[in-house]
Amino acid sequence: MFDYHALAPDFIVAGTVLAVLGADLFLPAGRKWLSAVVGILGLTLALIPIATLAAGDEGVRAMLDGSYVIDDFALVLKVFFILTGYIVLLMSVAYIEEDRYYQGEYYFLLLASLLGGMVMASSRDLVTLFVGLELVSGPAFLLAGWRKADSRSNEAALKFFVIGVLSAAILVYGMSLVYGMTGSLTFEGIRAASASVAEEPVFVLGILLVLVGFGFKISAVPFHFWAPDTYEGAPTPVTAYLSVGSKAAGFVGVLLVTYVAFGGAPDIWGPTLWILAALSMVVGNLIALRQENIVRLLAYSSIAHAGFMLVPFAAAGLVEGASLNQAFEATVSYVLIYGIMNLGAFAVVIAAARRTGSGQIRDWAGLGSYAPGISILLTLFLFSLAGIPPLAGWYAKFVMFLAVLQDANGWTIVLAAIAAVNAVIALYYYARVVQSVWMDAPPEHINPEPEPTGVSPSLGLAFGMLAVAVVVVGVFPELIAQFAKAASLIAGG
């Protein structure tokens, strides 16, 4: 009944979560950072069974009557979550050590949240999906409030928590209605039964409530208002994790419920996600134009990116006979590439904010004249987010437009036009930061002498790897494309 080889990655990460907590008990006060090393070793170990599973040719391994599945989609997303965990751990080490808060528990919560993402990637029924999602969110609420004495961090945690539990309640209420109409909790069973109840208003309401619940998780407009506050108040490495790991987990949920569970009812989720995509792109980008704080700017940019990721759903749902695999592949590619460049942007923000002592964009003026290394990397990641070739971001936008224009009708062409206009608006506010960094004179209170400490080695390693990845993926996009293509096999169309 249990396939221990297939479960090994999840078990190893679960073991690592406990090992980190245990290590924290025995490590002396000055060496708490070693628990991050334990976490990194555990995550590396978990990659080994993933590699053997991917190399094996047994195809889809299903457990528990198909509720828990290891297929290409699950493996690709598990690797993504593990690598996100790596980078966030590297970003956190120096940051958390400077803060002198509880380090062991921090890594414990971070890894537990990652484990939730890995469980979601394998889940093929509503119960597992819900429990995985709560495992992602629960630790994240606590991480957002990590700086206990900082009232901004407190506020970030409370807002995130209230919105998080509200969205979870709406989500499960939707799930209960879907269960009531179809009599099944597995995605396969729901899909099989959905043809006979597709016209029932209660079933439609159930689907809409599930989408609203996930809409909060991926911070799509109009369910986005918590995101900028939480991102600004939370410690920056946690913000990086929320904007990539937690958002990717939300997209895993949306991808699974729309294409797999509600695959028989695209005329319900297609128009809904069309509206969410258009609103997220427009509102996210327009508000981002006015932001003075770099983290808030990246928060609104991540809302806009969620809109771009939702665009292929509209194509899949609204065009008769559209290639579901292609739309699915476009969203997965976008999530993977967005993860690389957004983590990079936040890693650089940590370094630059430490150097200038401020998160305000006007205080970063002239950064290029006294910290050229950080400024070059900042330029690299912001231009990648804007989608300028040859940096990775262009490919994400390219597959998104391809998916929405290849089998086009009036609705998808309008959406593509909205996306194109928004790509230009986004370029404007990224370029504004870059221009200020390179061309303006430094403000007088900034000391341009080099700092004695500089960037910590772990943070340097994190953005070094991401910078290489952004360039390499931009030049050879098939590196990402082949994984996204393999993952799209479950879309079934």
Added chain:
Amino acid sequence: MTIAQFLVLSAALFSIGIYGVLVRRNAVLVLLSVELMLAAVNINFVAFGRYFADATAGGQMFALFIITVAAAEVGIGLAIVLLIFRNRASANIDELDVLKW
């Protein structure tokens, strides 16, 4: 008793919960309102599970998971509310305005 009666009860509870989340200003009462919403979900699941006479008792099982998750969420939520109360001597959501919405 028909299934409709359970569904009406659950819909009413869920609506009261949403009303509470939107109107109440005290963080603990907001938390309680969310618990009402989850209770409504549990009623739905158990009623549907019984109605289908599901051999795997899927609905009842889901309700058990929701009860567990809800308990964990209350633990986290009260920890955060306690932290804020210590720092500001108030658990009123309106007074959290350092970060603009």
